[in-house]
Amino acid sequence: MFKIFIVEDDKQLVSLLEEHLLKYGYETQSVENFETVRTRFEQFTPHLVLLDVNLPKYDGYYWCRQIRNVSTCPIIFISARDSKMDQVMALEHGADDYITKPFDYEIAAAKIRSHLRRAYGPYALTQNERVVTVAGLTLNVERLTISFNGETIDISHTEAKILDELIKKSGKTVSRERLLEKIWDDQAFVDDNTLNVYVTRVRKKLALLHIENALQTIRGQGYRLIADWGDE
Structure with missing residues (x-):
């Protein structure tokens, strides 16, 4: 079972994401204490991360760099920021993809499946x-x-x-x-x-x-x- 780590401070969105991902057989875990994102990541060892940009304390770019220090798993940003610069910054900081809010859950699920196939499935290099x-x-x-x-x-x-x-x-x-x-x-x-x-x-x-x-x-x-x- 693939594990998805959700770093998002909108509790309603987290609930909807978890509900939707559960239908596809994914195991999910979200964050409540946003000062311990990297620790929780290392404990959960997910296959993919969904990461918001605007977060309490440190932003998503910071946590993306922190995760990249210990893992090469796919990271997909989910954010209301829709400028090209925000998307470029996310990729520059180590993300693999960027989804702008509001988003279609089926498209988000398709992107997740695609990245999981590329990283771990029949398309994987490893x-x-x-x-x-x-x-x-x-x-x-x-x-x-x-x-x-x-x-x-x-x-x-x-x-x-x-x-x-x-x-x-x-x-x-x-x-x-x-x-x-x-x-x-x-x-x-x-x-x-x-x-x-x-x-x-x-x-x-x-x-x-x-x-x-x-x-x-x-x-x-x-x-x-x-x-x-x-x-x-």
Whole structure:
């Protein structure tokens, strides 16, 4: 049974979410003390998190970072903030998706199913240990890490899926459509700007390993990984 952790201070919304998710066979747990979100998360060990932005004490961005320090499980923001900047900030802080309030519960359930399939189901990268390498850059698909010159950093499921495709087709342009297909099984729910944000996150992760300007944007087509850092 998949476990869903709900971090939301609107008790009525929490009740409705739990009621709806129960119909799909999910186990849920919500938060009452918003100073102990990370502790409760580690105790519950959920498969997915639904996280509001506006929370008492610390906001959702803070707790997203805290969760990312200990887990790569899918995090979906649910918020009344509907600006593009809020959505970008959520993704930049480590979220996997963003749903604006008010939302259709069936769409929310579809997004949850999609992310659970991608992280743990038949679409998951982590079913078998697999490593892909180009020019000394190694992506461990199982452990969600990338390594270069003796340094290793953690990445998210989505970042791993993007890098997996780019590394396998190093030097070739990978279309935006192919990356969207690789990451999400139902593109109808995906804002095109979301892919831009994830690619930016991948660039930042590569920069942490001192790999700069390797991930190129091919205007009107997609993205290309140029693995010439090994020649430097």
